[in-house]
Amino acid sequence: MLLARIRKTCLVLTCAAMALVPIAAAAEEQTWHHAIGTLEPPKLPADFKALPYVNTKAPKQGELKLADEGTYDNFNPLVDKGNPASGTGLLFDTLLTSSEDEIGVRYGLLAEALTWPEDRSSVTFRLRPEAKWADGQPVTPDDVVFSFESAKANSNLLANYYRHVTSAEKTGEREVTFRFDEKNNKELPAIVGEFPILPKHWYAAKDAKGNPRDVSKGSLEPPMGSGPYRIASFQAGATIRYELREDYWGKDLPINIGQNNFRVISYTYFADSDVEFEAFRAGNIDYRQENSSSRWATRYDFDAVKDGRIKREALPNAFRARGIMQAYVPNLRRDQFKDARVREALNYAYDFEDLNKNLAYGGLKRVDSFFWGTDLASSGLPQGKELEILDSLKDKVPARVFTEPYTNPVNGDPQKVRDNLRKAIALFKEAGWELKGNRMVNVKTGQPMRFEILLNNPSMERTVLPYVASLKKIGIDASIRTVDSSQYVNRVRAFDFDMIFGVWAQTMDPGNDQLVYWGSAAASQPGSMNYAGIADPAVDDLIRRIIQAPTREDQVAAVHALDRVLLANHFVIPMFYSGESKIAYWAKLAHPEPLPEYGIGFPALWWAKGAE
Template sequence: MINRIAPIMLALAGLFVPVNASIAQEPVWRHATALIEEPKYPEDFAHFEYANPDAPKGGTLKLSEEGTFDSFNAILAKGELAVGLNLIFDTLMKSSEDEISSSYGLLAESLSYPDDISQVTFRLRAEASWADGTPVTPDDVVFSFDKAKELNPLQAQYYAHVVSAEKTGDRDVTFRFDETNNQELPQILGQILVLPKHWWEGTDKDGTARDISRTTLEPVMGSGPYRIESFKAGSTIRYERREDYWGENLNVNIGHNNFGAIEYVYFTDANVEFEAFRAGTVDFRQENSASKWATAYDFPAVENGDVKLEKIENPLRAVGIMQALVPNLRREKFQDVRVRRALNFVLDFEDLNHNLAFDALARVDSYFWGTELASSGLPEGREKEILEGMRDKVPAEVFTTPYTNPVGGDPQKARANLRQALTLFQEAGYELRSGKLVNASTGEHFGIEILLSSPSLERSVLPYIASLKRIGIDARIRTVDASQYTNRIRSFDYDMIWNVWGQSLNPGNEQAGYWGSASVDREGSRNFAGISDPAVDELIRMVIFAQTREEKIAAVKALDRVLLAHHYVVPLFYSDAVKVAYSKTLAHPEELPYYGLGFPDIWWSAKAE
């Protein structure tokens, strides 16, 4: 990218005097941002190549969701947020699904930042407007940013180095940073959810003042292509496409937002949700159970073609996966690395994969599994140089022993792994007494409660529970409803949880929220394991500030290797493709975007053709 140096000014005796007028230049306005390669699409592109500009408009898409909801306030980390609110709101920029880390103007027609990336300015489109016809203004963007940092701990962490947002022109808003050369900040600010200040500071139909710091079930107003048409609290939501949507003909929207309405029905039981799909009351389902995919999709609608099945690799091409059981290091019993390592020896993936998943899964062995960012073997080249520079801060095994998961699959291997687990527990100060694994000093029985959000996960966890019990651990499952689960996760009230981290091919600021020391005690953070380690913090900074792709890859691999060496999680498994089943009444372009499903954005109703 071509960048320009912003004018440098010095205040003297109340006057601003140019330090070097010869280098002062007008800002360069860009139509797109890209972090890995130059943007694929020029400023005047007609539409994204993967979108069908002739897609018909209309029809109703019927979807399902597990759990419940009690709020439409998308900015808060409170309550159970309704699904689908992204349909209501536009962001400053819109991501492309056939590129890695590229975004193009949506609410903003362009952006500008200096060479040192000390700030970024977005210029809003003159035609951008809210659903009531009021223009979207810089004041709305400033309001949205300020409230996000004030009211949402995750956003406060994510935008920690963005110190201010201010109106700097009739259609310009500028974000200023407390550090330079963080290449990701302009792009992640382009993703900020923009809310209508005048609506939130107004009153509802009863004359009651709205309060953005509280949850609400009043249908919120946005600038996006849909509006909330109706809902039943905790149960159903219907979004209707706006015929007066201001951005209908933008190039980034051509071929998008095709359904006339999108309806969500909530289910508290995953099996009932699946039966609703089988019965035809739900149009689309992404199947995450390998066993169900292998055995449960033989019903008549599949056999007669009313339901289509597809395995699609596209979404996983640019996503690194870590799916794992996550012990909470905030609890003393998990702070010994030998204990955490022992917990991995107890899991017999091969047996689980064969008996429950028909050998359809692969074991995860990296926090960036499935991508070029995953570490493997022993470190070499620039990655080794980075680790050598912190040799006294990282586990010695990162230089000597490639990370591998224990291998089971037969009784002999399973017994050997359980013996190894017991040996590690004994080294950590535990012993077996009358069949119970206890702390040798206190006599306290070692116990683990695995907190789950859905009964559908129990089938995969129960074999692990049984193995834990075989070595004397008081192991149990606690499955709770969505509200309880959310509250317990936000307050770190658990021994162990099941979690999935999805990583982009351009990791950056979010890594501090996943593994950084500053997030370990921040309620609502995504540092679920409770990681606080100086070397990890240093590596996160290297990842964020890497100036070349080669440096970024080396830093990420080093981070991956150190996280693995600390055995913070018990890695689970994943599939190499996304499995979807959908009604024949739905259609999508012949070629889906290289890095995504494009659902529901670029799909359409065949009934509308």
């Protein structure tokens, strides 16, 4: 839930400070705001009636039938344990909520207002007096403090994300204040409004069986929330059914008008995407986002598509606000991947062009930046402020960042493949490996280059097999291991893998999230998104510069430098992405026209044309 919010902002204009929209002066030198922006001023005034992109007359009716793969065993959103159930964000509210047509702007949800000092060393939220839990009790500052402390104690991911938030305390009847251990971190006052708020009194009570509840553990007891939906029924690990709450306290808030339009949202879990696709074809699932370019090109030719009962759209909206890196991620905690020349060699063996032509029907683009698809991506040679930043770190970064723009090897025909495999072998030799017979071995130890690519979906194997075959040509024994989703999640959280697929979706306002992705502290923190195990002083320095950047120009320069250093170290083998949300849905569903600039608003903005 939180990570979806981490990845959801975008760039429009430069702003040297947090954008302010005052709504009332409460005390001397204290101004309260109904919204906060990290890059641009909020567009909407304090008395706005609804978000501009919603259908304010959308009917509240019908059931939305969705799918997920694998299984689930946990409804608690604040722990790094088990497999969280899909849709639990429907149960809980947050202090703030994002707009899908603005850049880094958040409006009050549980909070009616917020205030912060000029140095941004803290932020105070004032809760809405009408905010209620499902049992009718008010949402209090004690609930917020309890939720924050639980998040930091029980989620390594959230603990790292909020590492600079030192405390949360009740500072008024409806006020809670977060204090930070550093000043001028422009994101902190906004991102502390992102985590789900849980009811302290509910967790202090016993469950229906008389057992004490424990917020530090995963649980399949349907939790009580303050959000628009409740869990009506579920079959553990297989299905879950959410029902719209008629008594939801926030249903008439301007920020919620035109949203939460389905009476029922249900999820069914499937073993893999092929089975899920067949369920969609049969009408048992209403909506799917297609991640296979091959399937999108070849398998949507059945009657329901031809006669218009199923609609297909390829929408760029979400990618206007998002930089993508999808890659093979070698685990740098493993000795065989510690040398950057080895990792670079692995890229020379990856034939994207052949895969795109023969498996994806030309529907993919090669990723060449950790901020791919945005103007935050580095390009050419460093100049101006970016060059100044890199010069200050010249003894800590690869020399090539000053002389060579990053480019991926180009394969696609036999001669290019042969040339690139020769380059790969040469890089291995420089790194202390040699090809003996048909095996790549370490010169000192005699150990062969052998690793396992861990997957969680059998349908991904066809994408990986050509890479395995290419690696075999240079003596590398790469194998595929496909495990169920529970095993996969647990192994990735524990960094128990040689290589995985990794996807990072960047906001256009990067900051504290970079600590979670690439920071040295996260490399040893189980459950973090630093899958590769990057622990690099220059990277840490650049992340700090991004977070502390006084202007947008400084921030962009630092991001360009970070991107360039990450690429030059060959921490990953960049793969591909399409740059569009390819969606298919039964025509009984509808969405606003136009959709918001930076998202597709699913499912919050959509509705059913007729009751089921």
